[in-house]
Amino acid sequence: xxxxxxxxxxxxxxxxxxxxxxxxxxxxxxxxxxxxxxxxxxxxxxxxxxxxxxxxxxxxxxxxxxxxxxxxxxxxxxxxxxxxxxxxxxxxxxxxxxxxxxxxxxxxxxxxxxxxxxxxxxxxxxxxxxxxxxxxxxxxxxxxxxxxxxxxxxxxxxxxxxxxxxxxxxxxxxxxxxxxxxxxxxxxxxxxxxxxxxxxxxxxxxxxxxxxxxxxxxxxx
Amino acid sequence: xxxxxxxxxxxxxxxxxxxxxxxxxxxxxxxxxxxxxxxxxxxxxxxxxxxxxxxxxxxxxxxxxxxxxxxxxxxxxxxxxxxxxxxxxxxxxxxxxxxxxxxxxxxxxxxxxxxxxxxxxxxxxxxxxxxxxxxxxxxxxxxxxxxxxxxxxxxxxxxxxxxxxxxxxxxxxxxxxxxxxxxxxxxxxxxxxxxxxxxxxxxxxxxxxxxxxxxxxxxxxxxxxxxxxxxxxxxxxxxxxxxxxxxxxxxxxxxxxxxxxxxxxxxxxxxxxxxxxxxxxxxxxxxxxxxxxxxxxxxxxxxxxxxxxxxxxxx
Numbered sequence: 001x002x003x004x005x006x007x008x009x010x011x012x013x014x015x016x017x018x019x020x021x022x023x024x025x026x027x028x029x030x031x032x033x034x035x036x037x038x039x040x041x042x043x044x045x046x047x048x049x050x051x052x053x054x055x056x057x058x059x060x061x062x063x064x065x066x067x068x069x070x071x072x073x074x075x076x077x078x079x080x081x082x083x084x085x086x087x088x089x090x091x092x093x094x095x096x097x098x099x100x101x102x103x104x105x106x107x108x109x110x111x112x113x114x115x116x117x118x119x120x121x122x123x124x125x126x127x128x129x130x131x132x133x134x135x136x137x138x139x140x141x142x143x144x145x146x147x148x149x150x151x152x153x154x155x156x157x158x159x160x161x162x163x164x165x166x167x168x169x170x171x172x173x174x175x176x177x178x179x180x181x182x183x184x185x186x187x188x189x190x191x192x193x194x195x196x197x198x199x200x201x202x203x204x205x206x207x208x209x210x211x212x213x214x215x216x217x218x219x220x221x
Numbered sequence: 222x223x224x225x226x227x228x229x230x231x232x233x234x235x236x237x238x239x240x241x242x243x244x245x246x247x248x249x250x251x252x253x254x255x256x257x258x259x260x261x262x263x264x265x266x267x268x269x270x271x272x273x274x275x276x277x278x279x280x281x282x283x284x285x286x287x288x289x290x291x292x293x294x295x296x297x298x299x300x301x302x303x304x305x306x307x308x309x310x311x312x313x314x315x316x317x318x319x320x321x322x323x324x325x326x327x328x329x330x331x332x333x334x335x336x337x338x339x340x341x342x343x344x345x346x347x348x349x350x351x352x353x354x355x356x357x358x359x360x361x362x363x364x365x366x367x368x369x370x371x372x373x374x375x376x377x378x379x380x381x382x383x384x385x386x387x388x389x390x391x392x393x394x395x396x397x398x399x400x401x402x403x404x405x406x407x408x409x410x411x412x413x414x415x416x417x418x419x420x421x422x423x424x425x426x427x428x429x430x431x432x433x434x435x436x437x438x439x440x441x442x443x444x445x446x447x448x449x450x451x452x453x454x455x456x457x458x459x460x461x462x463x464x465x466x467x468x469x470x471x472x473x474x475x476x477x478x479x480x481x482x483x484x485x486x487x488x489x490x491x492x493x494x495x496x497x498x499x500x501x502x503x504x505x506x507x508x509x510x511x512x513x514x515x516x517x518x519x520x521x522x523x524x525x526x527x528x529x530x531x532x533x534x535x536x
Binding site: 002005007056073103 | 489
């Protein structure tokens with residue numbers, strides 16, 4: 001929690017949770033896909049379901065999917081920009097259960113053959129909490145540069161990655177490793193204090209057990 | 222991470238520094254950024270806040286829905302007339318609180334302090350203090366730090382989200398932050414700052430979030446006015462040497478507890494309170510944006526309905 005979370009963000013109105021926070025969730029969903037989506041279905045839970053138009057949440061989410069920052073002056077016009085950039089969006093109310101924060105969004109977005117999903121809440125003042133990535137439980141705040149690595153579940157993968165990062169003086173703030181089933185795919189989520197340079201990500205992608213990587217740049221101060 | 226006002230006060234005593242310095246030092250330790258870079262960035266945020274106030278005071282442009290627009294300018298003229306009894310300080314606070322909220326409601330650029338829906342309060346108090354009491358921008362940046370410290374404590378103990386804790390969590394927090402900044406700027410010691418927070422927030426407890434038509438307009442704009450005036454009152458009571466018997470941290474905890482008990486209707490769902498009144502519901506059905514773009518053919522109709530119902534479009 002930085003002072004810039006409280007004195008900020010600098011943003012286009014009207015609502016930090018329904019506009020700026022929603023935009024940041026859109027930015028993370030876009031980063032997860034790795035490019036501008038062509039199709040997006042946005043599920044709106046709780047307060048989002050009833051007030052999303054009034055608060056400009058629709059425009060903000062789409063602005064995030066298009067890669068705009070929270071203070072981008074094109075946000076009010078983002079739905080038109082989406083039309084020009086070939087992004088088709090639909091919004092629908094969803095019920096994610098009583099435990100879900102009242103301002104939660106579910107993204108199902110796609111480009112070409114690639115599809116990703118993300119569930120996250122806008123918890124106030126523009127702060128966000130991502131609780132699911134591709135239907136797997138996670139805990140991301142968007143405050144750290146994050147590297148997601150999808151890998152085959154073989155011994156030594158975590159050690160290899162952490163040693164590689166340590167050799168470059170990149171400090172790991174949080175590390176989470178999980179797998180669907182033994183010996184199959186594992187997901188590594190690495191949140192770092194400093195951005196991981198392209199060259200390191202390229203190197204990691206070369207490891208034969210790495211299936212894919214995704215970099216989520218931090219979206220929150 | 223700052224988690225209690227009491228802890229901030231302890232650190233001011235331990236190090237012989239004011240509250241804003243405690244918050245700055247904590248930020249340096251948390252983010253490994255140098256003090257100068259943090260102050261410079263806060264100065265940029267201050268400039269955005271000032272620009273929003275100035276645009277809001279000078280423009281009559283309507284909000285996206287057409288429900289608001291021009292109220293800040295009209296009030297600013299009124300408060301300078303002989304008929305007004307409010308006085309220059311509070312008069313300017315009222316005008317400026319409206320100004321930022323009008324800019325926010327037309328999707329202009331503002332700084333969320335701590336949220337966009339409560340973004341009118343802190344700039345209203347700070348820029349009026351600068352205007353009336355001669356504070357420099359460097360001093361106002363210190364005010365932002367003190368305010369941020371209080372905001373961090375509120376996030377740690379309760380919430381600043383209207384959807385989680387009602388309007389008290391948004392405008393109540395903003396008012397408490399503004400009261401702290403104003404009190405320290407005016408020479409209040411850390412105990413006075415703490416009492417200013419308690420006096421201010423106790424008066425905002427229980428306030429629900431019931432936005433008409435789901436818009437950050439009615440009653441958000443005028444709740445920012447109430448919060449800003451409450452902040453001045455809280456600061457005055459504290460500087461007069463009055464003590465609120467419940468410590469600031471416990472008032473914040475009470476706000477969190479009340480927020481948790483608020484029915485969902487009163488947490489930014491536009492299903493209760495003013496939003497659920499016959500007129501509120503009528504506005505909700507008429508203020509809708511269909512399809513892409515910024516043109517809202519229903520805005521004029523919403524304005525007419527509002528007038529018919531006796532709501533002035535100026536908020």
